[in-house]
Amino acid sequence: MLKQMKRLKIVRRLTRLFFQASASLPVKKKQVMFESYSGKQYSCNPRAIYEYLKVEKTDYQLIWSVNKDFVKEFEERNIPYIKRLSLRWFFELARSRYWVTNSRMPNWISKPSHTIYLQTWHGTPLKKLAADMDDVRMPGTNRDRYIKNFHKEVENWDYLISPNPYSTKIFKRAFQFHKDMLETGYPRNDQLVNGNTEQTIMRIKKELKIPLDKKVILYAPTWRDHHNAGPGSYHFDLKLDLKRCQEQLGDDYIILMRLHSFITKAPDFSEYKGFVYDVTKNQDINELYLISDLLITDYSSVFFDFAILKRPIIFFTYDLEEYRDDIRGFYFSLEEHAPGSIVKTTDECIQAIERSSTENNQLKYEAFFNKFCLFDDGKATSRVVQNVFKAGE
Structure with a gap:
């Protein structure tokens, strides 16, 4: 050494x-x-x-x-x-x-x-x-x-x-x-404003070779500072039960899995072929936003950008208290200002997905958009x- x-x-x-x-x-x-x-x-x-x-x-x-x-x-x-x-x-x-x-x-x-x-x-x-x-x-x-x-x-x-x-x-x-x-x-x-067209969305989906008849969920969690095996080597502990998600949602949805660029040791998604697509390395995330009907994230800044599209966002924050109070700390209360549901278990997440198309969070989304997205023209x-x-x- x-x-x-x-x-x-x-x-x-x-x-x-x-x-x-x-x-x-x-x-x-x-x-x-x-x-x-x-x-x-x-x-x-x-x-x-x-x-x-x-x-x-x-x-x-x-x-x-x-x-x-x-x-x-x-x-x-x-x-x-x-x-x-x-x-x-x-x-x-x-x-x-x-x-x-x-x-x-x-x-x-x-x-x-x-x-x-x-x-x-x-x-x-x-x-x-x-x-x-x-x-x-x-x-x-x-x-x-x-x-x-x-x-x-x-x-x-x-x-x-x-x-x-x-x-x-x-x-x-x-x-x-x-x-x-x-x-x-x-x-x-700019792409989320200028490129939000059916033609562009279809092109990206075909390039990714994903089903055209199913709704798309983008799961994009952030990295954890304390989940590491040394400098520059971070792992991600998957807490979302993908098997249960597949059983409950597989007929109507697919999941695009987008891990943070810091993650060097990723979970194996091979057993969920046809339901989970790992798009961590080969796609600009903005293109993934465009084709996604719904975003699942935690504390990643991706939700600020996705909010431009005014589509449903779910916050899967199973370690909220630890991350907020001990690991990193926040600039504002996620519980108070998040433009979407906050959930802590897979079952809660599935329920939030199932009601996302009918849930009305327009006022909360508009307030969030007006504070963080007004320059996105x-x-x-x-x-x-x-x-x-x-x-x-």
Whole structure:
């Protein structure tokens, strides 16, 4: 273990020197480096901005940073990419005029002075963030170190996107961000406004090869800080009884299972073939929102985005008290403000699904929408591009 740590320090020192040397070379003024969830996905706000610039036929050179284990989708889509943490990656990253990412970059990399760093982030917060966290349960760190490293990374950000005024206040305080906050709405959500058509929904369903005659449930839980086997290795304990769900709902519904990108050890869903479809790795979640008739989640920020569609949401919060009071903490009372039913058992969840088509939560949904989704008008990407790329020319 000690030898590995020493080797890692040496590698980081050498790559840092290489990065710094590369940054002294002439800047590529039109080059944009994109990354989503540490290179694990082609998704989220970076994808929306990338596709907007591509459709607009700008003269920007657009490149993706991709984890070596997730290159397949980029190759299939013919998207230009560089393997994350490769020598070429350091070289091109150092010379790029723009960085666009929705999660943090490696903490030991310092942004060159010629680079404009657009941090898009990836959700409206229910869970406490960074400096607002009372405790940090993630392995390999503690609260003080985690917050210090987080704020060190924030110093590199030139722009930060906010989806709503509520998030703006939290981001400024929790992230200690004092530069340009773009209160534009999230670019990724433009698709939920502009792409919510029967034609698009049918296309996505056919691509996924799911039944066209059944209703679609999207189950998208978040990760648990304390469910880990070491740094960067999280598991998910499935509490929803899928067998019982299949027995009760299988004639009318299918379930799309979407685990958090942090989960490295997933449950086996093979025995539920034809009822449960694991879409964790191969699909942008916005496309999954569009084809879903109903969302089941817990404390994930996905419900803020799904609310744009004004479709039923069920909160399966079997560990609510522990997660809220001991693990993470919330910014508001989920019981009071959740735009949907809160359940703690599989049977309660099934009952909530069965009554979802007739239950009237319109007033609660409207109040939630008006607070968190008013910027979602289908034009957020255009606003971001105008603020960042036009200003940077």
